[in-house]
Each structure stands twice: as structure tokens, then as C-alpha cells.
Amino acid sequence: MPCDKVELSSLFLFEKLDAQQLERLCRDGRVEKFEPGQVYAEGEPATCFYVLLEGSVVLLRRVGTEDVEISRSSSPGVYAGAFMAYLGDRLPQIYNSTLRVTEPSRFFVLPAQSFAAIMQDWFPMAVHLLEGLFFGNKNTQEAIGQRERLLALGSLSAGLTHELNNPAAAAVRAASELRGRVAGMRSKLRAIAAGRYEREALETLIEIQERTAEQVSKAAPLSPMEAADREDALADWLADHGVDGGWQLAPTFVQAGLDIAWLEQVAAAVDETVLEGAVRWLNYTVETELLMNEITDSTTRISRLLGAAKQYSQLDRAPYQVTDVHDLLDSTLLMLSGKLGSGITVVKDYDRTLPKIPGYPGELNQVWTNLIDNAAAAMNADGAGGTLTVRTARDEDRLLVEFRDTGPGIPAAIRDRIFDPFFTTKPVGEGTGLGLDISWRIVVNKHGGDLRVESVPGDTRFQVRLPLAGNENTGETDPQEPR
Known part of the structure; x- marks a missing residue:
């Protein structure tokens, strides 16, 4: 269709251009009419810059398996498409949305290369300023985001070190004590071998030892009162049967789940004159088993903590993958x-x-970290603590992750600002004001989801909604909208 310079000059985008510039636009570009339907699709190479002359346009963005409308206009002069072509190869030149027309519509269409050349020729200073603004903001966001991640990593590393230290110290202590118990068991076994034990009695004692070792691993915890009562009963039995210091042995036997019936089995297996030696030998067995259980529990916790750190960091996994949010939440917690x-x-x-x-x-874990950290800070502000409830549920075609805390709440006066960059209510040096801004970008821009907050005193809820079908977005720019 013919290109009318007068019509172009009536658009706000071109109204300041002179006759020669309008002539170049008509020479390099073209006017096209589109019937209702799609003009271009999200993800395709951005080859043209479109300016609406007449008609109606709708801009859509793919979220999961559906196209969601993000903008609609019938105003002549609104534009879309390759309007960042002047950045060249430094930015992936693809359409970040889908453009459709709802009625027969005319566009002025300018090839991306022509648009970039015109911008460079006519507005070189503006191009430099725009480039500096775009890449400057991008670099600033990356640097600040990296700083935010490093701060979080430092805090998590300190916490992880503390959490690892406890089971590691317990394992070292148990291993040291185990060495002494094994040495004592060898000595006691030598004494038993030199004593007046019948072969049948020794065999029975060894059977009791094996059953005792099995029983230790299955011992159920007792209440403090139950444990105290059983310790008294065992100590009295040992004293009645001539075992000196029985009150020292009783707590170990109780911890292992042993009772008077077990002691009666031991007494029935050996002569009364060697009963004390047999009991003390079995005590070494019980202590050895308990110490090995402690080492197992400690090293299992260390392994669990390292597994959580690996899950949290996602260092050995693809950036974009199918994942269970519950695993991510558990590792972050x-x-x-x-x-x-x-x-x-x-x-x-x-x-x-x-x-x-x-x-x-990895980035969803960063969101969970920011939201949990904020909730903890709110509840610990006055030292009172509180309850953090992490809930997951289906919300139509989205997965809901909700973090609810019982803190003082977010005042209505600042609620609309909490997602703004650099806004923070924390004291100077304790917060960058970027945690919620980064979280919003990860959830909304990167995953096509939604992040919102509801808050009253005693009940603050941050709600993350993520598409069940996913929304991979590896681009670095925000969605393009008609302007």
C-alpha cells in the first residue's frame, strides 16, 4: 500500500521529522494491511518495527500453555516489534510477545536494519544515551543482584557452619569414647575367658549380647519420669545382686531400652560369682552400640545438611529444569x-x-530465602518470635506457595512500596532493599508468575503463584509493550 508522508507526520512518533526524513521512512519502509489475526509470534526473530496507522492491536505473552493479554490499543502511533534493534547483536533480537489485530488494520512497517540505521544516523547522541541507560541499568542490576546473593550466601554459610559443627563435634566425641569402650570390652573379655565360665554359659551370654545389640537399635524413647523410675528399679536389682556401682550402669541400660527381665536373663545364664563381670561386659556392648548409633546419627545429619546445601545451590544441575517445589522449600528451610x-x-x-x-x-530458592528471611526478621524484631507457616496448594492452573508469619505486619502506608528497588525498613547496613525487587523479577519476569502480599497485624502472607506448565524465559529484557 502507498506510504503517505502526511499521514506519517500526523503520528506523535514522527511529527518532528522534516520532509527528507519522512521521505526516507517511506523509501525504506512500507505500509501493510493485516486482516484479523496474528502479525508476529513471541520467540520469532525480530525483523520489523511496527507502527499502527489504523485499527486495533492486542499484545499477548505466553504463560504456561496460554497466551495472556498484556496490552490493547487503538491509538494511531503505538508501536511494537523490533524497537530495540539499535542495540544490535549485544541483545538477542527476538519478539518477546505476540502481536495480533482484532480488525482490519494498517501498519507502517520498517525493517529492523533500516530502523537501526535511521536511529544511528538521525539520533546518534540519543542512541548513546539509550545504550548507556539500558546496559548501565542492566549491569547495575546484575552487580547489585550479585551483591544481594553474596550477602545471603555469607549468612547461609555462617548458619551452615554452625549447623555442621554440632554433629561433627558429636561424632568426634563419640568416636573417641568408642575407642575406650572397645578397649574396655577386650579387657573384660580377657577376664571372662580366664574365669569359671562353662561353655554353655558363654554361648548363652554371647546370644544375649547379640540380642542386646539388636534391641539397642530399636529402643523407644521414654518420658523423663518413666526413665527415672526404670533407672531406680535397675539400680536396686543390681545392688541386690552384688553389683557395685549399679546406679552408674542403670542409665545406660535404660537408654538402651533394657529392663529387669533382661537382667534376669543374664543372671540365669551365668554363675552368681561372675555375674558382675558379665553385666559389666554387656554394659560395654550397650555403650558401644549407643556410641555407634550416635556416630551414625551425627554423620547422617552432616550428610543431610550437605545434601540440602547441594539442593539449595543447584550447582550441579541445569538452570532450567522440572523440579519439586517441596524439595526446594525443605532445603531452604x-x-x-x-x-x-x-x-x-x-x-x-x-x-x-x-x-x-x-x-x-536456584533462583526460586533465592525467592524462598528472601521471603523467609523477611518473615524471620519481622517476628524477631521484638524478640518475641512467632510461627512461620509454609503452605503449598493448587490455585486453578497455578501452584501457590504461601509464607505466613505472625509478625507485626506491614503498615498500609508502605505496602505499595515494598517491591520497589532499594526500599527497606531494616536499619542501615542490615538490608539492601533489593530482596523483594529481585524476588518479584524472578517470579514475574522469569517464570511468568505472580507475587503479592496480604498483611494485617499478626498475619502477613506473601503468596507466590507459578504456572504449572512453566514459562521458560532466557532473554534479558522485559516484555515489549506497544507504546
């Missing part, structure tokens, strides 16, 4: 357990029937 402290009770209200979702696990 474990990593932050030191920061939460004993004053905060964590309640997990998970819907385990929810499917796995595609996404960026």
Missing part, C-alpha cells in the same frame, strides 16, 4: 534453620499431590 532460631516455630502445610513444575530452581 534447613539452610536457614540457624537464622530462624528456637523462637520461631515452622509449620509445613504441603499439598504433596501437586505436580513438579518447570522453572529455575
Whole structure:
């Protein structure tokens, strides 16, 4: 269709251009008419810059398996498409949205290369300023985001070190004590071998030893009162049967789940004159088993903590993958357990029937970290602590992750600002004001999801909604909108 310079000059985008510039636009570009339907699709190479002359346009963005409308206009002069072509190869030149027309519509269409050349020729200073603004903001966001991640990593590393130190110290102590118990067992076995034990009695004693070792691993915990009562009963039995210092042996036997019936089996197996030696030998067996259980528990906890750190960091996994949000939440909660402290009770209200979702696990862990950290700070502000409830549920075609805390709440006066960059209510040096801004970008821009907050005193809820079908977005720019 013919290009009318007068019509172009009536558009706000071109109204300041002179006749020669309008002539070049008509020479390099063209006017096209589109019937109702798609003009271009999200993800295709951005080859043209479109300016609406007449008609109606709708801009859509793919979220999961559906196209969601993000903008609609009938105003002549609105534009879309390759309007960042002047950045060249430094930016992936693809359409970040889908453009459709709802009625027969005319566009002025300018090839991306022509648009870039015109910008460079006519507005070189503006191009430099725009380039500096775009890449400057991008570099600033990356640097600040990296700083935010490093701060979080430092805090998590300190907490992880503390959490690892306890089981590691317990394992070292138990291993040291185990060496002494094994040496004592060898000595006691030598004494038993030199004593007046019948072969049948020794065999029975060894059978009791094996059953005792099995029983130790199955011992059920007792209440303090039950344990005290059983210790008294065992100590009295040992004293009645001539075992000196029986009150020292009784707590170990009780911890192992042993009772008077077990002692009666031992007494029936050996002569009364060697009963004390047999009991003390079996005591070494019990202590050895208990210490080995302690070492197993400690090293298992260390392994669990390292597994959580690996899950949290996602260092050995693809950036974009199908993942179970519950695994991510559990690893983050474990990593932050030191920061939460004993004053905060964590309640997990998970819907385990929810499917796995595609996404960026490492970045979702960063979102969970920011939201949990904020909740903990709010509840610990006055030292009172509180309850953090982490809930998952299905919300139509989205997966909901909700973090609810019992802190003082977010004042209505600042609620609309909490997602703004650099806004923080924390004291100077304790917060960058970027945690919620980064979280919003990860959830909304990167995953096509939604992040919102509801808050009253005693009940603050941050709600993350993620598409069940996923929304991989590896581009570095925000969605393009008609302007």
C-alpha cells in the first residue's frame, strides 16, 4: 500500500521529522494491511518495527500453555516489534510477545536494519544515551543482584557452619569414647575367658549380647519420669545382686531400652560369682552400640545438611529444569534453620499431590530465602518470635506457595512500596532493599508468575503463584509493550 508522508507526520512518533526524513521512512519502509489475526509470534526473530496507522492491536505473552493479554490499543502511533534493534547483536533480537489485530488494520512497517540505521544516523547522541541507560541499568542490576546473593550466601554459610559443627563435634566425641569402650570390652573379655565360665554359659551370654545389640537399635524413647523410675528399679536389682556401682550402669541400660527381665536373663545364664563381670561386659556392648548409633546419627545429619546445601545451590544441575517445589522449600528451610532460631516455630502445610513444575530452581530458592528471611526478621524484631507457616496448594492452573508469619505486619502506608528497588525498613547496613525487587523479577519476569502480599497485624502472607506448565524465559529484557 502507498506510504503517505502526511499521514506519517500526523503520528506523535514522527511529527518532528522534516520532509527528507519522512521521505526516507517511506523509501525504506512500507505500509501493510493485516486482516484479523496474528502479525508476529513471541520467540520469532525480530525483523520489523511496527507502527499502527489504523485499527486495533492486542499484545499477548505466553504463560504456561496460554497466551495472556498484556496490552490493547487503538491509538494511531503505538508501536511494537523490533524497537530495540539499535542495540544490535549485544541483545538477542527476538519478539518477546505476540502481536495480533482484532480488525482490519494498517501498519507502517520498517525493517529492523533500516530502523537501526535511521536511529544511528538521525539520533546518534540519543542512541548513546539509550545504550548507556539500558546496559548501565542492566549491569547495575546484575552487580547489585550479585551483591544481594553474596550477602545471603555469607549468612547461609555462617548458619551452615554452625549447623555442621554440632554433629561433627558429636561424632568426634563419640568416636573417641568408642575407642575406650572397645578397649574396655577386650579387657573384660580377657577376664571372662580366664574365669569359671562353662561353655554353655558363654554361648548363652554371647546370644544375649547379640540380642542386646539388636534391641539397642530399636529402643523407644521414654518420658523423663518413666526413665527415672526404670533407672531406680535397675539400680536396686543390681545392688541386690552384688553389683557395685549399679546406679552408674542403670542409665545406660535404660537408654538402651533394657529392663529387669533382661537382667534376669543374664543372671540365669551365668554363675552368681561372675555375674558382675558379665553385666559389666554387656554394659560395654550397650555403650558401644549407643556410641555407634550416635556416630551414625551425627554423620547422617552432616550428610543431610550437605545434601540440602547441594539442593539449595543447584550447582550441579541445569538452570532450567522440572523440579519439586517441596524439595526446594525443605532445603531452604534447613539452610536457614540457624537464622530462624528456637523462637520461631515452622509449620509445613504441603499439598504433596501437586505436580513438579518447570522453572529455575536456584533462583526460586533465592525467592524462598528472601521471603523467609523477611518473615524471620519481622517476628524477631521484638524478640518475641512467632510461627512461620509454609503452605503449598493448587490455585486453578497455578501452584501457590504461601509464607505466613505472625509478625507485626506491614503498615498500609508502605505496602505499595515494598517491591520497589532499594526500599527497606531494616536499619542501615542490615538490608539492601533489593530482596523483594529481585524476588518479584524472578517470579514475574522469569517464570511468568505472580507475587503479592496480604498483611494485617499478626498475619502477613506473601503468596507466590507459578504456572504449572512453566514459562521458560532466557532473554534479558522485559516484555515489549506497544507504546
